[in-house]
Amino acid sequence: xxxxxxxxxxxxxxxxxxxxxxxxxxxxxxxxxxxxxxxxxxxxxxxxxxxxxxxxxxxxxxxxxxxxxxxxxxxxxxxxxxxxxxxxxxxxxxxxxxxxxxxxxxxxxxxxxxxxxxxxxxxxxxxxxxxxxxxxxxxxxxxxxxxxxxxxxxxxxxxxxxxxxxxxxxxxxxxxxxxxxxxxxxxxxxxxxxxxxxxxxxxxxxxxxxxxxxxxxxxxxxxxxxxxxxxxxxxxxxxxxxxxxxxxxxxxxxxxxxxxxxxxxxxxxxxxxxxxxx
Amino acid sequence: xxxxxxxxxxxxxxxxxxxxxxxxxxxxxxxxxxxxxxxxxxxxxxxxxxxxxxxxxxxxxxxxxxxxxxxxxxxxxxxxxxxxxxxxxxxxxxxxxxxxxxxxxxxxxxxxxxxxxxxxxxxxxx
Numbered sequence: 001x002x003x004x005x006x007x008x009x010x011x012x013x014x015x016x017x018x019x020x021x022x023x024x025x026x027x028x029x030x031x032x033x034x035x036x037x038x039x040x041x042x043x044x045x046x047x048x049x050x051x052x053x054x055x056x057x058x059x060x061x062x063x064x065x066x067x068x069x070x071x072x073x074x075x076x077x078x079x080x081x082x083x084x085x086x087x088x089x090x091x092x093x094x095x096x097x098x099x100x101x102x103x104x105x106x107x108x109x110x111x112x113x114x115x116x117x118x119x120x121x122x123x124x125x126x127x128x129x130x131x132x133x134x135x136x137x138x139x140x141x142x143x144x145x146x147x148x149x150x151x152x153x154x155x156x157x158x159x160x161x162x163x164x165x166x167x168x169x170x171x172x173x174x175x176x177x178x179x180x181x182x183x184x185x186x187x188x189x190x191x192x193x194x195x196x197x198x199x200x201x202x203x204x205x206x207x208x209x210x211x212x213x214x215x216x217x218x219x220x221x222x223x224x225x226x227x228x229x230x231x232x233x234x235x236x237x238x239x240x241x242x243x244x245x246x247x248x249x250x251x252x253x254x255x256x257x258x259x260x261x262x263x264x265x266x267x268x269x270x271x272x273x274x275x276x277x278x
Numbered sequence: 279x280x281x282x283x284x285x286x287x288x289x290x291x292x293x294x295x296x297x298x299x300x301x302x303x304x305x306x307x308x309x310x311x312x313x314x315x316x317x318x319x320x321x322x323x324x325x326x327x328x329x330x331x332x333x334x335x336x337x338x339x340x341x342x343x344x345x346x347x348x349x350x351x352x353x354x355x356x357x358x359x360x361x362x363x364x365x366x367x368x369x370x371x372x373x374x375x376x377x378x379x380x381x382x383x384x385x386x387x388x389x390x391x392x393x394x395x396x397x398x399x400x401x402x403x404x
Binding site: 044068207216 | 288290292294295301302309310312316325327328329330332333337353356360363364365367370371389390392397399400403
């Protein structure tokens with residue numbers, strides 16, 4: 001790698017692929033971009049996390065517009081849970097400046113392993129038959145479109161979901177990722193919200209969560225224009241293309257192959273972290 | 279949910295969707311402009327990112343980024359684009375306060391104000 005021009009183009013191309021695969025597999029661009037920058041381009045993990053964080057805001061905000069039109073996202077559920085994710089994200093961003101980068105690499109690898117597993121596993125849909133007490137107080141239930149028309153759903157397990165969202169926020173601020181896998185775990189599993197509502201509301205929340213820690217990353221000098229520029233533009237273009245071809249794509253096979261590949265990357269990150277190389 | 283007064287949830291979702299899209303397009307355009315200038319100026323130099331040094335102070339604070347961007351410095355322009363991107367979800371939350379107030383939904387006005395306060399704290403603290 002010689003000059004800045006080649007470096008910029010290579011990173012933009014890699015980020016484009018990361019955004020495309022992130023959208024097709026549902027993993028998001030962030031969990032791919034940080035290993036790409038650190039393991040392949042040997043960029044310091046702090047610059048990588050800063051650049052990943054802004055790309056996460058771009059893809060989340062870009063996709064949210066389309067999802068909101070389809071009528072799946074629940075803006076009340078999203079707004080209430082954003083209290084937990086934004087406070088968590090502030091904590092995560094502060095933590096990132098205090099713990100060694102090797103520890104960040106190891107935690108990143110573990111979260112990556114979980115995300116890869118979560119993207120391939122299939123579980124029966126859990127639905128709440130009646131609203132829990134907090135859900136009733138907060139009027140969290142809603143309707144979502146199905147082939148048979150609009151269907152109503154209830155929400156349960158609000159305290160557990162809120163707690164998991166705090167964890168998702170901390171990991172987002174610490175690792176520069178959207179934490180989509182944990183947000184979906186909180187809504188789909190703990191709160192028993194329909195899967196499609198969970199994933200689109202999770203995407204809707206990711207931008208606000210990432211914005212809470214991005215401000216701190218900016219002030220601390222972790223946002224480098226030379227890296228963030230090709231990453232943000234590349235991931236955004238890749239994610240937009242991914243969203244366009246997603247309806248016709250055979251994602252099941254892609255997820256299995258990619259899940260295996262990302263697990264290998266996760267183990268490599270943990271290994272490099274233990275050796276103190278990242 | 280039926281609303282006796284104010285905007286429907288559907289209308290709010292539409293406005294929020296358009297707001298987010300406009301913010302991302304604007305931010306990407308500014309980052310791209312800065313990026314072209316950046317590559318034109320620094321394209322031949324060797325990149326140095328293996329060692330973390332942190333950004334200089336003029337690329338960290340909101341007011342100095344504006345000064346840099348107005349004088350069309352490439353790195354300042356990219357930072358301005360990133361700042362616009364970070365501001366997009368913040369604007370979405372700020373708009374939601376107004377939208378819930380329009381619906382007389384004071385519980386959600388309060389919830390949204392808490393989220394907005396956390397975001398403003400993050401952007402203002404340095």
